[in-house]
Amino acid sequence: MNHSKFLTRCLQLANYGRGTTSPNPMVGAVVVHNGVIIGEGYHRKAGEPHAEVMAIRSVENHDLLKQSILYCSLEPCAHYGKTPPCCELISSHGIPHVVIGTGDPHSKVDGKGVAHLRNHGIKVEFAPSPKVYRQLNEVFWTNMTKNRPHFTLKWAENDSGHIDGYRTAEEKALSISGPLAALRTHQLRGSVDGILISSKTACFDRPSLTTRKWSGQSPTPIILLSQDFPLQREWLASLAVQPIIIGNKLPQGYSGINCDPRNLDQWVPKLLDFGLNHILVEGGARILQSFIDSNLADSIHKYISKDQLEDGVNAPEAPKLTTLAQLGNDRYERS
């Protein structure tokens, strides 16, 4: 039996849940009888049925389940979360054979789903490599295995390696990347839960931090408070989404985490409590560098324009990136 095409179908199905499953992973499942797909399903939203449940429910003749193979992109769960364990549903239907893309890193599952199936005499096989099934849910993976949000870093620099000129808060920021890069950035903003900047960037640029140029929700602003750059109430009040502030003296009426923002260990894991599973770090340079140096840069998106500047604020030093595309005049690189 060629498992790969059915596992690929699981990935396609899982992708239908993109953008709506968080904090849960995207998962797809397929029921195959004598080489023919007789049921399909995917996980649509946290709190709603899992992919395996949807796939089994979609099979018209349940008698066929006893001679079918169930394919799923993620190990069937073994715990009562918002929904009951999928592994029990599978064994109760007498499905004799299950093929899985990758194990589930959730501490309440992590092999227990597979153990339940094998203990019930079910043959369990895995995809030859778990890589693509993990990549599909990289945010979930970071959340589960590192107990912190997944961080995507983004900046634009020019050909001389500067992200800005030297300037005062009254002077406008140097415009570096073009309109296509801006579209991509807004697409990214529409796919994350939070967007993180320093209070220096807030004071200098007064950014709106919204998803204006793409569809999707605007992320929650997360602002790292530096004593040298107090936040202006007017700017805070202008934000489309109520921000979360990290710092020693939180402004009245705003929630956040009371701590020294330079100690990343103190506040980074706590962001999960605010439902911030995926965070876009947009600057400035010092914050971006501290995320890279602390091994928190899970993904980097960088735009490089053709302009040169004699002197200015140095861009962060990034690990080697891969060129993905030319977006107008900007080279788009990613880790």
Ligand code: AOF
């Ligand atoms: C599966 N199939 O389609 C998904 C799974 O609160 P619950 O009950 O929805 O459980 C959420 C956890 O279940 C989630 O953290 C992950 O470990 C697993 N997700 N498992 O068998 C699915 N979405």
Ligand code: ZN
């Ligand atoms: Zn499940």
